[in-house]
Amino acid sequence: MKALEEFMQKIKPKSDGKFPLAHAVWDGTYTFLFVPGHTNKTGVHIRDSVDLKRTMIIVVLALIPCLLFGMYNVGHQHFLAIGEAVSGESVCNLFWDKFFFGAMKVLPLIIISYGVGLGVEFVFAAINKHAIQEGFLVSGMLIPLIVPVDIPWAMLAVATLFAVVIGKEVFGGTGMNILNVALVTRAFLFFAYPTKMSGDKVWVNIDLAEGEKLVDGFSGATPLGNAVKGGVDVLNATHASLMESVIGFIPGSIGETSVIAIGLGALLLLITGIGSWRIMLSTFIGGYLMALVFNQVAGDNLYMAVPAIHQLMLGGFAFGAVFMATDPVTGAQTNKGQWAYGLLIGVMAILIRVANPAYPEGVMLAILLGNVFAPLIDHVVIRSNIKNRLKRVKTA
């Protein structure tokens, strides 16, 4: 380690030299390898061992189960489509083939996301002469997990560039953004390239090698797309029953399908206290209540009649509630506000999804809406605190 440290110190570029970008990259790398031994000068003399790097890395770790499952599922869905795997047989057949196939599809997306995003971060760090901030570590992992596997690479790169520059850096960088960066990426893709982000053709990779052909009756539709057509019966018929939706071998965005994998991530976030349990819980409560309301008024509408629990296990709801709504920068910050914020997101997600089937991904829009409303919610909570303080003067 000593040798590495000496080597790094030797190649250190000057911060005010000809290549500020080189210094930003060096600084980012060096502080990643070594937590600098800065000591406290004023104020407290001792400090908690946690820092932003540790915090962000924990979120990335929490995303690993979703990532691994997503890779496997990409392969699984592909092999189902070409008929080499059959629903009903053990999902572990062709285990390594599926995983390898999926990994080859997903890894480039991760590389593009991190490459473009961190590139932008380094450039801005160099321009603003500040140290690189770790926010994108998480965004860069979230982005590949919330897009369809067949997203064209160039589109992903453009969307990431847009999200990091317009969604974050113009506001001042990490900690200052109003909207969740990963969701801005997804929203950009959704509205700029709708044909590649919705419909039945994008969720399963159907690149055919020579001699392969799609199985008869292959649709590629996501369970949500199917549910619009025929409610819970179609879900059960297309291998997306409640249990199967929880396990997650269903078409969808790469990381969102398995509620079990998401649950593992949620567990890590909750144990470490990094994700807000209030937001997670209230989002699920809000979604459940809204789905119940639809159940009551469903009548002949089969989509509205999909059981509430089943609704929450489909699409990006669980993923959004655990990893996106809980973003501490863009979410509500007061404890009371977090309840309102989560409920709003839960209700809106199901409302948009069910009331307007053209937008099956209501979760994305609901969280972005929640992000916009979060400061207002906090404002109301804090106003009441201020009022109480003023009341004290009057009654005294």
Place this chain on the structure above:
Amino acid sequence: MSKDVKISKGVNIKLKGTAEKLYANPVSTSDIVIRPTDFPTLMPKLVVKVGDKVKVGSPLFYNKENDKVLFTSPIGGEVTEIKRGEKRRILEVRVKGDGADSYETFKQGDPNTLSKEEILENMLKSGVWPFVRQRPFDVIANPADEPKAIHITAIDTAPLSPDYGFIVHGQGAVFQTGLDALAKLTSGKVHLNITGDSNADEAFSGAKNVQINKISGPHPSGNVGVQVHHIDPVNKGEVVWVLRALDVLTIGKLFKEGKFDASRSIVMAGSKVKSPKYVKTIMGANVGDILKDNVEEGGRYISGNPLTGTKIPANGHLGFYDYQLTVIPEGGENRFMGWLPFIGFNGFSLSRTSFSFLSPNKEYDLDTNLNGEERAFVMTGQYEKVFPMDIYPVHLVKSMMIKDIDLMENLGVYEVAPEDFALCEYSCTSKIETQKVVREALDLVRKETA
């Protein structure tokens, strides 16, 4: 009518090097320094120059804003050095003791028989007045103010802090004299806030002429600002005076003996102190003399506790308000992948990202490393966990950063002191210098609203 206050938010950081409840041999030192920088916002005006002879209680400098507030010498001897910093700011006034105990004499007598004016004058002239501080702004109280109440904390909950009860034990009469003097200064109540977690010393529990409140819970429950907030909060336009119980002892001795007795018992603690104990010494004493042969190499010397104290050199001096001398390991080493959660460096964390949360009673040997670099605010909920007031700490700190005085007022700036934010600063993921932000904001609000 006493109040019981239970504080639930907060945490006691357990550090290695807690002092035994024993006194080491008293240390007398002839090298004394009074630092005007111990008093926030103070503009000192010197009345002595190098070479002047002073007695115990002779004025060294006074407050330019209020020339009645004198700062006097804790020792008799000669002024040997006046150290100045940038812009000729006075940093230190050094007095060399001559061994002869020559005292300035002040009024002696039972405060109950003295008038408010006589008590004020006695306290101002002798130099014990600066012990009386005020909320808002956490500065020395203005003797012309009419305080709504006076609060005295008899608890120190900071890491490695002294047990006030142990020090005050057996000095009940002196303590009571001090309380009687303070009681004359307000038309409101004098609150003595004692611990509710264990049995308080009889000097505290038997105090008269005051309202005794019981405070229980983890740090910062010992902070007088937190106590005031829960017992009788400060509103805009009101002033509350605050002291610590050990300060009251010095005031009591003034009225008992008619002299400024600056001797005090302090605690020497921290993992770098070989034998952590209590010791009798004097205000402003050279810590090199106090810790002679009792300290290991490579420590950071702190006058005060590790959360709010002042960094001093190894031959530095005890601060005016400090009853604690802490020596903890100095950091400065880079840590390879030190950010890794759960493995490797595993210092005490409030965030459950290291396994320290599984062993809350373990004592830690923390060094002075920042453990990261300063970042923008990202995490939420951390400050709130250790900030036991009905105030939104993050929003208040943010309003302080943007210097929005109206917003600060609304969010409760009049009730807080930097020390109340010490645990927030400790736990801050983004490594923000919270206490510094608060201090600067308080100074700004004080200046703008004056």
